[in-house]
Structures are given as C-alpha cells and as structure tokens.
Amino acid sequence: MLNIIKFRTLWSEQYLSRKQFPWLLAAFLFLLSYGSSLFYLNAIYWDDWVLFNVHSEYILEMFADAGAIFSWPGYLHIFLLLVGPEIYRLLTLVLMFASGYLLWLILRQKSFLKTLESNLITLLFLILPLNPARISLINFPYTLCYFCFFLAWWLLQKPSFNKKILSLGIFFFSFNINSFLVFYVLPVIDIFCKTTNFSLNVKTIKSFLKQYFLFLLIPFIFFYIKTSYFTPSGLYVGYNSVSWQGIKSSLVDFSPAVFIFILWLIFKILVKSFVTERGLIILFCGIITRQLAIFPYSVVGLTPSFQDWNSRHQLLMPLGVSLIVLGTVAWISYGRASRGVIIVLLLSSIINLYFSYEYYVDWVKQEKVIELISKSDEIKNARTIVFDDQTKNFNARGRVYRFYEYNGWLKSAFGDQTRFGVDLEEVKSRSPDGTLSYYPNEAFTELFSAANYQLSSPEIIVSIICSDSRLKALFTRARCFSLSINQYKM
Incomplete structure (x- = not known):
C-alpha cells in the first residue's frame, strides 16, 4: 500500500512543482518508452548494413562523399563498431536522457517559467513519441550532435570566459547536423534576452555584440567552410539541396503562429485573462520553435513523417511540440495543465512501447530470414x-x-x-x-x-x-x- 501511495505521488502536482529534477518519474517513463531496446541491442536496420561488417576505408569514403567534415561520422562509427551495435543503443539511451536533463537545467534559469512548467516541458521533451528512427546505428551522429547542442546551450546559462570558449566549440561541432544552424536561433535569442534583460537600447545591444560577437558569426563560418570545402560528391551529388518550392512551403507553415498571435491579442484586449493568455503565449512559442525545427528539413524537401525512416527528420521537434502540448492544455484547461500533460505522457509511453515492439519484430524477422537463406x-x-x-x-x-x-x-x-x-x-x-x-x-x-x-x-x-x-x-x-x-x- 505504501508503494502505491509513493507511486501516486509521482503524478501529483505537488511532486511536479518541486524545484528538483523529477528523476523517478522521468526515469520510469523513459525506460518504459525506450528501455525495451535493451532486448535487441544487436539489431541491424536500414543503412546500418553499409556500416556493419564493412571495411573502414569504404565507410570513410562514403561519409567523405556525403560531405561530412573530415569524414568524422565515419571515424565515430569505426570506433563504436569495435565494440558492436550494443554500444550504440546504450549510448543513445544515455545521451537522449542527458539531453532532457540539460534542457531542464536551461529552463529552470528562466524566471518567466514556473517550476511546474519547466518540469512538464522536460518530461514531454523526453517522452513524446518523436524520432523513433534513433534506434538505427547510422543515426547515432544525430543523437551525439543533439546532446552537444544542449550541452553548449547549458554552458551559456552562467558563462565564464572558459565556458564561452567551450560552448563555442561544442556549438560548432553540433552544426555538423546542419539543421542546428537554424535551430541555433533559440540559444541566440536566449543569451540576447539574458544579456539585455529585455531592455532594447543602443547600450545593451552594444554590450551584447561585444560579449557574443563570435557566437553570431560561428554559424556563418561553419556554413562557409562546409559549402566551400566539403560538398557532396559521387552518389551524394545534390544531397540536401535547397529548393525554391521547399522555401515557399516552409514559409507558409508559419501561418499557424500568426493566427495564434492574433488570437492572443484578442484575448489580451477583450478577455484579459492572465491564465488564458499565458497558455496562448506558450503555444505561440511552441509553434515558432517547431517551425524552426522542421524548416531546415522542409527547404530541402524532407518530410518529418513517421513512415519508414523519415522520423529522423523529427530530431529537433521535441522542444517545440512540448511547448505546443503544454500551451494547448494550459489554454483549454485555464492553467490546470498537469493532469492533461500526464495523460499525454502516458499515451506517449504506450506509443513509444509500440514503436519499440515493431522494431523488435522487424529484427526477429530478419534474423529468421537470414537463417533460412543460409x-x-x-x-x-x-x-x-x-x-x-x-x-x-x-x-x-x-x-x-x-x-x-x-x-x-x-x-x-x-x-x-x-x-x-x-x-x-x-x-x-x-x-x-x-x-x-x-x-x-x-x-x-x-x-x-x-x-x-x-x-x-x-x-x-x-x-x-x-x-x-x-x-x-x-x-x-x-x-x-x-x-x-x-x-x-x-
């Protein structure tokens, strides 16, 4: 009975409002969602077959042709494959969970966010059923850069000179997944607001530019190096090329944010409800964040769907979708967001478990067919x-x-x-x-x-x-x- 009472407290608003990271609930839901991958650690899927049991020189050549800087993902794969597929799955679990913890450390520094909101955003960020393609070995560099991005962002929360230099280097590395060049807008806005304290005048802007000039330049430096010296070749000529049609469709996708902004103005003028307004603000921020997450994919014609392996294009979506869920629930429930979010978390865990079951069955099938072929x-x-x-x-x-x-x-x-x-x-x-x-x-x-x-x-x-x-x-x-x-x- 005591254990049941303790378990129920994990879902209570009192527990979720604590200033400590919700370790027990986060670990429980995360392991429920993704822990079953431990039952098929050696599985090989999709593009993993061009890595598994292939000589190192061919792996390096492939990533060189793909335009990877100094073929760094190739060296990473060669090193990890010395251990085996198992290390990929274990590191993916650790790094994805650590990314959630880093986000929580970032959010708790934001005075405009309540403790409950920070905790709920973090839990959604960890558990929402996005990017199930992370299970593939070939996608591990995505996971690594994902973790590095949030690590670099966290280092800027209480920056010293050494932390700034370290953050700058880690951000530069994370840009190897080029979608982070766009998503980088978020930490730039964060440090701008933190430095200027929302006071926009010549003095504060000059102070920001003096302290963070290199941070504004770094994505352009990376982009220049990448496009000048590491262009795709061979089979990868034209890989991820930007199209005008992709740009137009991406810009159209921002229309929901405009609608929410207008709705917020209406509520601000007519309703004047702080709770309702707060939910709309979070929802608006979520839509903008989500669009920043999918913009770099849509401009090159990539769709972040759940079919096949296209969910890898959902890599940056968890933060934006988390804000959308929290904002929507807070808006329609007049601020009582915790119960609605808990329902979303439970449903997300079930969906994640189903995705994991699908991958397990897929691998069981592959193993049996290989045996029959032999x-x-x-x-x-x-x-x-x-x-x-x-x-x-x-x-x-x-x-x-x-x-x-x-x-x-x-x-x-x-x-x-x-x-x-x-x-x-x-x-x-x-x-x-x-x-x-x-x-x-x-x-x-x-x-x-x-x-x-x-x-x-x-x-x-x-x-x-x-x-x-x-x-x-x-x-x-x-x-x-x-x-x-x-x-x-x-």
Missing part, C-alpha cells in the same frame, strides 16, 4: 535474387527493405559478396525487362555488400512468407516464417 542451396548458387516480401506487416513503420539490406542478409548467410538482392516491386517499377542496369556502378561495391558481384539478369524469386500475426510470430520466435523459391519470370 540453408538454401538454390539461393547460394544464384547470383541475382529478387525478393518478394509478403510479410511487410512485420516491417517496422511500414518500411520497405533496400537492396543493400538484402545484400547484407546474403553476405551474412554465405560470407561472401557474389550475390545481389533486389525487391520485386522495385524491379517491376524501374526495370520492366528485369535487368539491373539502372543501378550505378557504385552499387556493386563492398559498401553495399556486392564487391564480387557480376551484373546479370534475375535468376530466382524468393518469397518471404508467414501466415501468423506479428504478435504470434513474436512469441513463437518467428518459426512461422518460410521461403518459397522459384525461377524468376519477367
């Missing part, structure tokens, strides 16, 4: 293999396997790189005659597990079959899976 002489003797995946409902987030994933399976099953796997739907849509000539030469390299493959027409079609549901397959350890192998006919 036992097939027909696949072993073939060179070009078409896969007909009839079990797409087992694939996490509705994803479709890429050719290099199939190649990774074949390489894992037979220990060589003499085969090439391709999805049936892809062949039908891109090559009605069945040839793979639409692939560039770079596709037939070790990076994509096809170093010794000789281009040829498809020989066999391998159907992946399972009659059971995802849940049943999970509890039967995927024994329901089987392969049907036939000659490929165009």
